[in-house]
Amino acid sequence: xxxxxxxxxxxxxxxxxxxxxxxxxxxxxxxxxxxxxxxxxxxxxxxxxxxxxxxxxxxxxxxxxxxxxxxxxxxxxxxxxxxxxxxxxxxxxxxxxxxxxxxxxxxxxxxxxxxxxxxxxxxxxxxxxxxxxxxxxxxxxxxxxxxxxxxxxxxxxxxxxxxxxxxxxxxxxxxxxxxxxxxxxxxxxxxxxxxxxxxxxxxxxxxxxxxxxxxxxxxxxxxxxxxxxxxxxxxxxxxxxxxxxxxxxxxxxxxxxxxxxxxxxxxxxx
Amino acid sequence: xxxxxxxxxxxxxxxxxxxxxxxxxxxxxxxxxxxxxxxxxxxxxxxxxxxxxxxxxxxxxxxxxxxxxxxxxxxxxxxxxxxxxxxxxxxxxxxxxxxxxxxxxxxxxxxxxxxxxxxxxxxxxxxxxxxxxxxxxxxxxxxxxxxxxxxxxxxxxxxxxxxxxxxxxxxxxxxxxxxxxxxxxxxxxxxxxxxxxxxxxxxxxxxxxxxxxxxxxxxxxxxxxxxxxxxxxxxxxxxxxxxxxxxxxxxxxxxxxxxxxxxxxxxxxxxxxxxxxxxxxxxxxxxxxxxxxxxxxxxxxxxxxxxxxxxxxxxxxxxxxxxxxxxxxxxxxxxxxxxxxxxxxxxxxxxxxxxxxxxxxxxxxxxxxxxxxxxxxxxxxxxxxxxxxxxxxxxxxxxxxxxxxx
Ligand SMILES: Cc1ncc(COP(=O)(O)O)c(C=O)c1O
Numbered sequence: 172x173x174x175x176x177x178x179x180x181x182x183x184x185x186x187x188x189x190x191x192x193x194x195x196x197x198x199x200x201x202x203x204x205x206x207x208x209x210x211x212x213x214x215x216x217x218x219x220x221x222x223x224x225x226x227x228x229x230x231x232x233x234x235x236x237x238x239x240x241x242x243x244x245x246x247x248x249x250x251x252x253x254x255x256x257x258x259x260x261x262x263x264x265x266x267x268x269x270x271x272x273x274x275x276x277x278x279x280x281x282x283x284x285x286x287x288x289x290x291x292x293x294x295x296x297x298x299x300x301x302x303x304x305x306x307x308x309x310x311x312x313x314x315x316x317x318x319x320x321x322x323x324x325x326x327x328x329x330x331x332x333x334x335x336x337x338x339x340x341x342x343x344x345x346x347x348x349x350x351x352x353x354x355x356x357x358x359x360x361x362x363x364x365x366x367x368x369x370x371x372x373x374x375x376x377x378x379x380x381x382x383x384x385x386x387x388x389x390x391x392x393x394x395x396x397x398x399x400x401x402x403x404x405x406x407x408x409x410x411x412x413x414x415x416x417x418x419x420x421x422x423x424x425x426x427x428x429x430x431x432x433x434x435x436x437x438x439x440x441x
Numbered sequence: 442x443x444x445x446x447x448x449x450x451x452x453x454x455x456x457x458x459x460x461x462x463x464x465x466x467x468x469x470x471x472x473x474x475x476x477x478x479x480x481x482x483x484x485x486x487x488x489x490x491x492x493x494x495x496x497x498x499x500x501x502x503x504x505x506x507x508x509x510x511x512x513x514x515x516x517x518x519x520x521x522x523x524x525x526x527x528x529x530x531x532x533x534x535x536x537x538x539x540x541x542x543x544x545x546x547x548x549x550x551x552x553x554x555x556x557x558x559x560x561x562x563x564x565x566x567x568x569x570x571x572x573x574x575x576x577x578x579x580x581x582x583x584x585x586x587x588x589x590x591x592x593x594x595x596x597x598x599x600x601x602x603x604x605x606x607x608x609x610x611x612x613x614x615x616x617x618x619x620x621x622x623x624x625x626x627x628x629x630x631x632x633x634x635x636x637x638x639x640x641x642x643x644x645x646x647x648x649x650x651x652x653x654x655x656x657x658x659x660x661x662x663x664x665x666x667x668x669x670x671x672x673x674x675x676x677x678x679x680x681x682x683x684x685x686x687x688x689x690x691x692x693x694x695x696x697x698x699x700x701x702x703x704x705x706x707x708x709x710x711x712x713x714x715x716x717x718x719x720x721x722x723x724x725x726x727x728x729x730x731x732x733x734x735x736x737x738x739x740x741x742x743x744x745x746x747x748x749x750x751x752x753x754x755x756x757x758x759x760x761x762x763x764x765x766x767x768x769x770x771x772x773x774x775x776x777x778x779x780x781x782x783x784x785x786x787x788x789x790x791x792x793x794x795x796x797x798x799x800x801x802x803x804x805x806x807x808x809x810x811x812x813x814x815x816x817x818x819x820x821x822x823x824x825x826x827x828x829x830x831x832x833x834x835x836x837x838x839x840x841x842x843x844x845x846x847x
Contacts, residue, residue, distance in 0.1 A: 226746040227620065227732060229627045230470045236614055248744040274468060274731045279745025301468045301731065305458060326472040328634060333474065351472050352632040 174295045175267040175320050175343035178217055179378045179399060186440045189400025190215060190391070190433055191380055192407050193271065195222035195238035196255055197247025199415035205258045207411075210422040212266050215433035220298070220402060223252050223272030230300045232355030234405045237412060249276045249285070253292040260293035269296035269322060269343075282310055286317040296320035296343045304340040311340050324348050327367060331374060338375035346402065347371060349383045349394070355405035359384030365397040388435035395436045403432065446699050446774060454768075459648020459735075462771060465764035467647040469734045472631050481649040483554060488656065493549065500545045501660060504578070505535045507542075509661075511668035511825070516795045517812070524678065524818035526811060528798070528828045529665050531689065538801065538830030539661060539689045540571040544640055546657035548575040551638035558582045558637045562626040564591055564619035564685065565756030565803060566598025567830055568642030573607035583607040586625040588618040591755045598834050616749050619685075619759045623733055643686025644763030647734030651763050658692025665825055666696050673823060679704040681811040682827035683803045684724065684777065685756045687763035689829035694775060704776065707766060708810040710752035711779035721750035721758050724770050724777035737764045753782035753838065754802035756830075780809040788812060789832060789839065801830035802838065 172180075182189055192211050196204050208219055224239035224247050231239070256268050270289065277285050277299065289297065297319050304311065304323055311321040320343030325334055327350060338345055347368060350358040364381060371379050381394045382402030391401045410428060414421035459465045459481075467477060487493040501507040509530045518526045531539040544561075551559060559581045563569030569585040576583035585607050592599055592611045602609050615621040623646075630639045644651045644658075662680075669677050680697060682690035684707040697703045712720030720726065723738040730739040732747060740748040740760040752758040769775040780788075785802055788809035793799045800808055804827070811826045818824070832839075840847050 227615065227624050229624045229733070230631065232628070233614075243746060250744075275739075275741065275747070276745035278730055279741065279743065300470050301734070303467065303469065303471060303474055305474075306466050306468055324471040326470070326474075328472050328475040330475060337471075348470075348472060351634050353628045356632070 173318065173320050173343060175218060178267055179344060182217060183378070183399065188395040188398070188436045188439060189217040189380065190429065190436055191218045191220055191400050191402040192216050192429065193220040193222060193382070193402055193404035194407055194411065195224055195235060195242050196252040197224060197242030197245055198238040198408070198411055199241055200245050201247050201251055201255065203418055204255045206418070207422065207425065208259050209263065210425055211429060212263060214426045214429035216429060217400070218267045218269060220269045220271045221252065221256070223249055223270055223276055225273040225276060228273065230353055232353040232405065234355040234409050234412070238408045249280055253288050253294070256292040256294050264293070267295040268293065269298055270294055271298040272300065274299050274302045282313055286314055286319060289319055290317050294319060296322045298322040298346060300324065304337050307340065315342060322346055325371060327351055334371055334374045338377055341377060344378040344380045344399065345371070345375065347379050347381045347398070349381055352383065354383060357384060357386070359390060361390070361393040364394060368397045388431035391432040392435035392439060395439055401436070445701065448699060451698060455648060455652055459652065461765045461768035463729065464737050464767040465648060465651055465735050467734060468731050468736065469647045470631060472634060476634050477647055477649070484550060484649055484653050487550065487553060493553070497546055497549055501542065505541050505545065506533065507660065508664045508668070509533050511665060511672060514796050517792065518815070520795055521812050521815045523815040523820065524822040524824045526815050527677070527823060527825045529661060529693065529825055531661060531827060531829050532798070532800065532804070532831035536567070536571045536574050537833065538567040538571065539658060539692060540568040540642060541574065542660055542692070543642065543654050543657045543688060544568070544571040544575045546653065547638070547640040548579055548581065551581065551640070552579060554638065556636060556638035558633065559640055560584045560586065560626050560629050560637055561640045561642060562586045562619065562622040563642060564622065564758060565754065565801070566591065566595040566602065566834060567756060567801070569607070569609070570598050570601050570605070572640050573602040573605035576607065577605045584610060584629065586610045586612055586622040586629070588612050588616070588622045590617040591619065591622070594838055595755055595834055597837065618750070618755070620747065627733070643688040644691050644765060645686045645733055645735060645737070645761055651735065651765055654688050655691045655695055655765060658688050659695045661689065661692040661827060662694060662696035665693060669825065675823070676700055676703055677825045678702070678818065678822040679706060679814060679824045680827070681706045681708060681807045681814065681824060683708045683757060683806040683829060684762060684766060685759050685803060686761070687766045689827050691763060691765055693827040698774060705774065706810060706814065707775055707777045708806045709777060709779040710754055710757035710806060711781040712751040714781055715779055719751040720779065721752045721760065722779040723760060723762050724766060725779045729767065732761050735764045737761050737767045738770070753785060754806065756801070756803040757806065778810055780806050784809040786842065798828070799832035800828055801832050802835045804829045
């Protein structure tokens, strides 16, 4: 069983929901990312999604675009991100880490070389925004065979036929994008999400994480009620941007954001 | 060339997943997949629909002014002292470039799909103007995304788009040129996918765009083939076209792909020179990667980050290229070369003085290479340059280089 499956099964058996933060690796500086990861674990997160910065983040709004620019300016590369995961693993071998990003940096490194290095570093899953399963017929099996969970997106526009097919290519969890749009927009409609996620649960046995538009304890709880986990991104990345000059203040601010989300999610447990 | 291309091979491409050999495909976020599959299905149906094709042909004739002439550049030929140089006059199209062939086709598709809101990216502004034009004609809401740097250097076209009723969004992110405009258009599309049609301006993007843009532009090559036979009794020996995303070049090349005697030359923007790294020539100096929905030759660094580009010509200032060109390069059917900013500027002046035709700076790249090529060929041979657009939009750039304020 993969580390991701293990964590999600334990949570499910406890009737609890996963809190999954997203931050861009290397923002505000590559030397700070591992510390921020530990801070988030201390604040009660279950899985960490680590963004691999890309020069052309087509699916991201301004907040994560700027984070990618900052990270790239500080010399962040895919290999450096893998080194961050290695370092994180020196003192944490329980919290799953999912790399999230765009295909080209992985393509440039080479799929086999990447898969080997990612496993070596202690990465658990890979989510590539611009790689639908149709184009992943070689990559997804390669990742799965090496022990990396391939994680794919589902969207409000995804047909039932595709939901089944995509889930068939995925392991760990599927990531439901809560609205049509880019990261950081504030368009989430909780009732719509609830209906869609309930429907997705009928079509796949995989846990469903929901991301895009979750900004506070209230939206986290509302979405947590209907899903297996919530993914929180832009609000954390924005906090990093505003506190980049003072890392200790940044860690406190992240903790202050995540603690109420954790509490709100746990208060759902019956 | 390793093996002879046949009609069967060509009609089998792109394959059902939009692949031209190792290139092309559909690399987009899940939100867009359903829309792209619908577009593909509808396009493949309409491609065979006589009514759709008749409407398209009628618009090209009455609104665009096709066929565009194939003109013998007699004085240029004499000055060059080699092969006969002919110009396919896409600059004479309504709105002044080949871009309108494609926007007519895609706007027609949008109407058939019932979409009322149109978005487009633009570099030089020619595609933006051509999109704004068809939107005005059909009463569609039009939003054009343009890199902030291009908004400055192509200010005339920005104003034209505004006069045509389009909203122009200046894009400040990244390198503030065409690739960033395309990123922003994709972001708008993902947000408004339910009611919006994205009119992509070149043969790049996810499947089926490289296919349908090529089909809409192939009228250039079909006319050239017919006109060449009528006027000279034979096919040209060489075709020369500039390559930004590659739509005017593929439109010219495609109907000649199985004519082995016809040499194909795609001319990329060499900027300050390939050796300087400051250029926009992915086929000459890049390697395969994935950007904007397809796998193709790209300018990128060793870590897979897309590299900055440079060209004096905004319409060529793009780090990628249509996937069909990548395939044509790898099978050896087409030759991809580059000319520098300075060579293109010189060709702009030469064509203006010798023929009284002011080419777009994009097209001037093709002129520059063709003149060099013609000099190496026999007098009874024939070159056709795809004169993709006219140079009015570039007068400011030229004047600035001359130190003149207009
Ligand atoms: C006149 C002209 N030619 C060529 C191009 C380059 O595009 P493509 O390579 O798709 O023909 C442009 C783009 O703006 C243009 O305006």
